[in-house]
Amino acid sequence: MEKLPLAEQMAQFEQRCRALALRMTPQRLEIFRLLAGEAGHPTAEQLHQRLLAQMPTLSLDTVYRTLATLVTHGLVRRVVTAESQARFEVALSEHHHLICRRCHKIVDCCWPQLDSAALPLPADWGRLDCCTLTGYGLCRACQQAETPAVAPPEALKPP
Incomplete structure (x- = not known):
């Protein structure tokens, strides 16, 4: 964007x-x-x-x-x-958001397929002016920080 x-x-x-x-x-x-x-x-x-x-x-x-x-x-x-x-x-402009549950960083994202999709609104609901999606998960930095370090091979472990 x-x-x-x-x-x-x-x-x-x-x-x-x-x-x-x-x-x-x-x-x-x-x-x-x-x-x-x-x-x-x-x-x-x-x-x-x-x-x-x-x-x-x-x-x-x-x-x-x-x-x-x-x-x-x-x-x-x-x-x-x-x-x-x-x-x-x-x-x-209309856009969506991705939010990291750990660091709370918010990133904008565009999803044209969602924006153009017909939403299943009840017939008596009225008019929809705006629809945004907020996705929650872990950003790449928090995900990498969560990954455990690879254990050294047996030959490199201290006695």
């Missing part, structure tokens, strides 16, 4: 905020800028810690309220995880 250049993401963000009549506060701009430049899926607490150096009066409550506003308007996506802390990302 390719990300747009940060300047282009910021321009689109400002345009969408104007269209939604959302004020362009310094907090909104910096929270979105940080998320747009992120490779991962940070928590509100992580975003707050990263922004404190440049915005020392920024409260954690402001970060939470700003993220809630951006999520409500579809500018940021809350990544659903099994852990209690919400994770966030810029909502650029």
